[in-house]
Amino acid sequence: MPELPEAERARRQIERVRGREIVAVHDRDTYVSRPHAPGEIAAALTGHRLVDAHRRGKYLWVETDTGPVLGLHLGMTGSIVVDEEPHPRGWDRFALDFRDGGRLALRDRRRLGRAILQPDLSRVGPDAGEVSREEFRERIGRGTAPIKARLMDQRAISGVGNLLADEILYRAGIDPRRPSGGLSEAELDGLRRATRAAIRTAIRRGGAHAGEINPERRPGGRCPRDGAELRRARIGGRTTYWCPQHQR
DNA sequence: AGGTCTGTTCAGCT
DNA sequence: TAGCTGAACAGACC
Numbered sequence: 001m002p003e004l005p006e007a008e009r010a011r012r013q014i015e016r017v018r019g020r021e022i023v024a025v026h027d028r029d030t031y032v033s034r035p036h037a038p039g040e041i042a043a044a045l046t047g048h049r050l051v052d053a054h055r056r057g058k059y060l061w062v063e064t065d066t067g068p069v070l071g072l073h074l075g076m077t078g079s080i081v082v083d084e085e086p087h088p089r090g091w092d093r094f095a096l097d098f099r100d101g102g103r104l105a106l107r108d109r110r111r112l113g114r115a116i117l118q119p120d121l122s123r124v125g126p127d128a129g130e131v132s133r134e135e136f137r138e139r140i141g142r143g144t145a146p147i148k149a150r151l152m153d154q155r156a157i158s159g160v161g162n163l164l165a166d167e168i169l170y171r172a173g174i175d176p177r178r179p180s181g182g183l184s185e186a187e188l189d190g191l192r193r194a195t196r197a198a199i200r201t202a203i204r205r206g207g208a209h210a211g212e213i214n215p216e217r218r219p220g221g222r223c224p225r226d227g228a229e230l231r232r233a234r235i236g237g238r239t240t241y242w243c244p245q246h247q248r
Numbered sequence: 249a250g251g252t253c254t255g256t257t258c259a260g261c262t
Numbered sequence: 263t264a265g266c267t268g269a270a271c272a273g274a275c276c
Contacts, residue, residue, distance in 0.1 A: 073256085074256090075255090076255050077254095112255085112256060163255090237255090238254095238255065
């Protein structure tokens with residue numbers, strides 16, 4: 001389940017193909033590349049080179065030398081693979097072939113990823129790992145939705161998905177059900193600190209699965225800190241686990 | 249073999 | 263406008 005850490009890994013993968021000339025584009029999946037017609041992305045990118053890979057939250061975009069920007073999103077199960085053979089089960093939903101024989105593919109079992117031209121990021125909030133303290137207080141510490149839903153709202157801040165949200169709230173000791181507007185400034189600052197720490201750890205350890213609470217994220221799981229049985233509920237539309245003992 | 253669960257984004261509703 | 267619900271997708275699991 002790609003979240004910000006996996007998106008950052010994908011960005012680094014894309015950087016490996018900087019400067020290589022695109023000689024063919026496989027853009028026939030009209031769901032992943034909607035609203036483009038097959039061949040449209042191919043026509044726009046063939047002959048160009050990727051020059052830089054950027055990321056905000058889980059959104060990726062790639063600049064080309066003189067051509068359009070290519071936007072990529074991993075969805076739920078996507079990854080970027082470089083210089084690998086095409087997936088035998090057809091999971092490569094979009095791909096670029098390079099003159100040197102190499103290849104970049106969006107590999108995605110469930111086709112919830114995206115590959116489009118000129119992505120619109122105007123409604124995507126600042127990156128969860130980069131957002132300033134002031135902006136975090138302002139964008140997160142308001143509204144009546146549960147704090148967990150707010151953290152996962154990509155328009156507020158971008159990059160926090162379900163597993164990372166549980167990890168962040170666990171570290172910050174905050175009950176995921178609390179209305180986001182009811183948090184104090186000190187709690188919001190602590191939440192931002194926990195967000196940055198959780199992201200850093202996840203990137204270093206290779207994904208949002210590497211958290212403290214994640215291994216216990218199952219019915220009957222127990223809090224690694226105090227041993228309390230974790231609670232489970234649907235919050236913000238997603239399955240949520242938290243410790244009733246220290247998350248208040 | 250069918251039913252349920254998974255989680256990200258988006259359209260559509262109140 | 264804020265917040266919620268269900269759709270889209272397709273594989274894992276029971």
